[in-house]
Amino acid sequence: MSKQTEILHMPHDELEKVQLEGLKKTVVNVYENIPFYKESFDAAGFDPYAVETLDDLKKAPFVTKQDLRDAYPYGMLAVPLSDVREIHMSSGTMGVATVGAYTEHDLEVWGDCFARGIEYADGDENDVCHVCYGYGLFTGGLGAHYGGLSAGCTTIPMSAGNTERQIRVLKTMGSSIICCTPSYAMHIADTAIEMGIDPKTEFSLRAGIHGAEPFSDNFRRDLEEKLNYKVLDVYGLTETMGPGVAIECMEQDGLHLAEDHFIAEIIDPTTGENLPDGEWGELVLTTVDREASPVVRYRTRDITRILPGECACGRTHRRIDRLRGRTDDMLIVRGVNVFPSQIEDVMKTFPDVSSWYVIELTTENHLDVVTLKAELNPDFNFDNIASIDRLQKDIQEKMKAALSVGIRVRLVEPKTIARSEGKAKRVIDKREG
Structure with a gap:
């Protein structure tokens, strides 16, 4: 030994x-x-x-x-x-x-x-x-x-x-x-x-x-x-x-x-x-x-x-x-504490959504807005707009039920989210101030 x-x-x-x-x-x-x-x-x-x-x-x-x-x-x-x-x-x-x-x-x-x-x-x-x-x-x-x-x-x-x-x-x-x-x-x-x-x-x-x-x-x-x-x-x-x-x-x-x-x-x-x-x-x-x-x-x-x-x-x-997650990557959205890992936990319950995503933080009318951009899997029919709209709505509803706060969801085509040769950047903060 x-x-x-x-x-x-x-x-x-x-x-x-x-x-x-x-x-x-x-x-x-x-x-x-x-x-x-x-x-x-x-x-x-x-x-x-x-x-x-x-x-x-x-x-x-x-x-x-x-x-x-x-x-x-x-x-x-x-x-x-x-x-x-x-x-x-x-x-x-x-x-x-x-x-x-x-x-x-x-x-x-x-x-x-x-x-x-x-x-x-x-x-x-x-x-x-x-x-x-x-x-x-x-x-x-x-x-x-x-x-x-x-x-x-x-x-x-x-x-x-x-x-x-x-x-x-x-x-x-x-x-x-x-x-x-x-x-x-x-x-x-x-x-x-x-x-x-x-x-x-x-x-x-x-x-x-x-x-x-x-x-x-x-x-x-x-x-x-x-x-x-x-x-x-x-x-x-x-x-x-x-x-x-x-x-x-x-x-x-x-x-x-x-x-x-x-x-x-x-x-x-x-x-x-x-x-x-x-x-x-x-x-x-x-x-x-x-x-x-x-x-x-x-x-x-x-x-x-x-x-x-x-x-x-x-x-x-x-x-x-x-x-x-980390105590310092917690997002505070309309007074609710949200970790990126919680968003990912909801995402992975939808088989048509791939593992590639990014969370964007912006400000509208002085309020924080969180948008989840996630790629659909390559075999999803991206031309079926009605199916995409329905899937986005389903994800948003499940997010709200799980997190007690609204998260916008935008599903995008495969290969449209930037890849990285180092650490993947999952959260992009575009908020004012």
Whole structure:
């Protein structure tokens, strides 16, 4: 049995001992080396030298994305800059970017964590790992790349873009595991089919490790049908490491947390109180062995839950459910809280509607208006205007019943919503002010 396999099957009480040992070192480390944590711990009355149990972590204050932004660029480093081997950053689209720094040890952990996803996909040194996440400051490309190398795979650093070339490589080089955003995997599949290539028979894919954006079960089924492989969800974020914090196994029943490197909590996003396993709330993460950029009780803003019980695969690391949304992507429409995932849940009950959609926010007469633009499936008779009108009305009525607020629905022809080689942009805000 490999060391990796032993860790993934470690009895959970032993795993908790590993977490506690790492937690004790981490809270002291950040207190002594990062001024922000000394100030916040002291203000909260949290004594890092008094931690004796994992429950003691709940006494520590939270850290937020804004805290990390305020410390840009190097205010959250726990090591000298000379010890840092690599730096990644979030996109910074909502403000100043957050920085993730890595020592040699941190890079090894990152590769190890993503390699677990390759093991979950039954991958090993005999596999060809095709990486078409973007390489650069975005963590996706290099995270998957390090994972492929750590797993012993033949790793192809394709990066994103040049889709026809991606298809030629997938067809000729025996790529068995593909790593990219789910929307780009769909774009590859659709483009291949348009080129007269049948991905089911002309590609060698067995699994795809897809993350960086949410996708529905319906979208997963469409991908698996077109590419004849298994889709595994992967979770990660720059602030804690990158992709590999949690990954699905072939059971597709939740994402296994790398619990020897992270402690996960679920909190009520309003009160900050911890919630029991099985209840939905905001995911909070603490790193237990990160050297360069450790975080203690980082509020991810991602909505999920801890799934009770062990996975049927026999691995003991706890699982989080697939993300339901984010506390900061909530739309407030006429005073009603609406998450994009709720809109998607309604959409997927209509088989004539594809997985491609965009939500547009506009202002009319000083009121917010939400319009869902969604593509019809290619086999729908788009010339039948009456059928389209009826379907739009049916979707709107079901949306109103499910969300308690009116959502406009506009059904459009296939291939009219822009595809992306990176993260799909699902919400477009055109509101005034």
